[in-house]
Amino acid sequence: MSAVDLAIVVGTIDFGDHDRVVRLLTADQGRVAVMARGVRSGRKPWATSLQTGALIRPELKRTRGALPLLVEASAQQLPKRPREDLDRLTALAYGIELCSALAPEHNEAERLFKLACAWLQVLEVDEPITPSSRQALEAKALTFAGFTPALVLCPICRERLTDPCCFSTSSGGGVHAACAPAPRVSADALLRLEALRRTPLRDTLGVRPAAPLYLLTDFAEWHLGAGLKSRPMLEEVEGLSPT
Amino acid sequence: MTSDPIRRAVRQLSRLPGIGEKTATRLVYWMLTQPGDVPAQLASALQELDASITECKVCCTLTTHDEDPCRLCARGDRDDTLILVVEHPQDVLAFERTGEYRGRYHVLHGALSPLDGITPDQLRIRPLLERLRAETVTEVVLATDPNVEGDATAMYVARLLRPIGVRTTRLAHGISVGTEIEYADTVSLARAFEYRRELS
Numbered sequence: 001m002s003a004v005d006l007a008i009v010v011g012t013i014d015f016g017d018h019d020r021v022v023r024l025l026t027a028d029q030g031r032v033a034v035m036a037r038g039v040r041s042g043r044k045p046w047a048t049s050l051q052t053g054a055l056i057r058p059e060l061k062r063t064r065g066a067l068p069l070l071v072e073a074s075a076q077q078l079p080k081r082p083r084e085d086l087d088r089l090t091a092l093a094y095g096i097e098l099c100s101a102l103a104p105e106h107n108e109a110e111r112l113f114k115l116a117c118a119w120l121q122v123l124e125v126d127e128p129i130t131p132s133s134r135q136a137l138e139a140k141a142l143t144f145a146g147f148t149p150a151l152v153l154c155p156i157c158r159e160r161l162t163d164p165c166c167f168s169t170s171s172g173g174g175v176h177a178a179c180a181p182a183p184r185v186s187a188d189a190l191l192r193l194e195a196l197r198r199t200p201l202r203d204t205l206g207v208r209p210a211a212p213l214y215l216l217t218d219f220a221e222w223h224l225g226a227g228l229k230s231r232p233m234l235e236e237v238e239g240l241s242p243t
Numbered sequence: 244m245t246s247d248p249i250r251r252a253v254r255q256l257s258r259l260p261g262i263g264e265k266t267a268t269r270l271v272y273w274m275l276t277q278p279g280d281v282p283a284q285l286a287s288a289l290q291e292l293d294a295s296i297t298e299c300k301v302c303c304t305l306t307t308h309d310e311d312p313c314r315l316c317a318r319g320d321r322d323d324t325l326i327l328v329v330e331h332p333q334d335v336l337a338f339e340r341t342g343e344y345r346g347r348y349h350v351l352h353g354a355l356s357p358l359d360g361i362t363p364d365q366l367r368i369r370p371l372l373e374r375l376r377a378e379t380v381t382e383v384v385l386a387t388d389p390n391v392e393g394d395a396t397a398m399y400v401a402r403l404l405r406p407i408g409v410r411t412t413r414l415a416h417g418i419s420v421g422t423e424i425e426y427a428d429t430v431s432l433a434r435a436f437e438y439r440r441e442l443s
Contacts, residue, residue, distance in 0.1 A: 011358045014261075017261045045426065046428070048428045048430035049430065051390060051391050051430075053391070075429065078430060083394045086395065089395050090357055093395075097358055229357065230358055230360075232362045233357040233363075233395075234357065237399075
């Protein structure tokens with residue numbers, strides 16, 4: 001494994017009595033897992049930086065073990081507002097999981113890493129986090145992972161999408177109802193998603209979300225071949241939220 | 244080449260948290276080389292655990308079938324207006340050791356962890372809400388761990404408690420008593436500064 005400059009902590013798994021396996025998202029190496037020894041016993045002050053959503057500068061060492069050893073980690077940015085706001089915290093967990101799940105293992109994932117960093121920044125701003133920002137994140141993440149959803153042109157007939165439209169994950173996104181039978185969605189909603197995809201994350205706060213709210217979430221899960229673990233909590237919290 | 248019973252015992256022991264296959268193998272061989280009936284006693288103790296332990300019908304901590312409600316819930320000298328919400332039964336013991344807390348407890352049996360797929364329905368949140376509706380509680384102290392999962396749990400429970408109108412507080416964060424500031428980690432130090440309080 002080559003040197004890693006910056007990394008986002010995706011999650012940790014307790015290992016033995018004192019250690020943790022830390023899952024990281026990096027620009028150069030995509031998804032990586034490293035071993036952090038002794039970080040649960042309070043002897044290593046830097047261990048507090050190993051929290052989900054923290055941007056760290058890891059110092060790694062090759063070992064004979066299966067995983068590289070995390071010798072030290074200095075926190076570059078720790079999630080602050082998400083630790084005080086449930087909407088932001090669930091959005092953080094979801095965004096980090098999504099970007100990480102779409103990133104390749106031990107392979108370059110610079111755009112997804114930068115997107116995850118931008119998401120962490122957005123979650124620290126004053127404005128309330130709305131589902132539109134999460135939809136923008138999904139659209140961008142899918143694009144950067146090579147799964148760009150069709151939102152303007154029907155992938156079957158190559159014509160511009162107009163009502164009546166459907167959303168067919170297996171066909172690549174929005175399609176004309178006449179081209180492929182699938183759950184109905186309005187062409188306006190698809191165009192709104194396309195606009196969110198092209199808008200910087202910071203500018204999507206407060207924008208009206210496109211319905212259905214979890215269209216691209218389903219699309220991402222279909223491409224990943226598995227459900228995102230943070231989704232049930234996200235849906236529950238977005239359901240509780242006044243926005 | 245290990246025999247099937249040994250392999251099975253190793254497999255079962257290595258399912259325990261903090262025990263890897265090597266440690267499990269060591270434990271199994273240690274038990275087998277001890278005089279007396281160590282494996283039988285261990286098996287009997289585990290079976291008894293399984294048969295006699297249940298969750299307290301009031302606070303959800305672990306208790307025996309013979310003592311349900313648990314000893315703490317049955318005591319009449321505790322403050323019924325205060326409930327301390329903790330993640331694990333062990334946390335109850337930690338607070339009892341302080342000798343400072345005189346209220347009641349509620350054990351959630353875990354913390355919300357979106358990334359691990361642990362959702363509110365897997366925790367004992369509903370029994371807490373039922374208690375609050377039935378009892379004369381004026382304050383709920385959320386004593387979940389000071390990590391992302393603990394924060395998520397505390398914020399989620401606080402949000403559910405808002406309509407009930409009960410006072411909801413969270414444990415303070417900061418540096419450990421007895422440590423030197425020079426050696427404190429930056430996160431704890433920053434939290435301690437953020438949650439500083441005025442001296443009278």
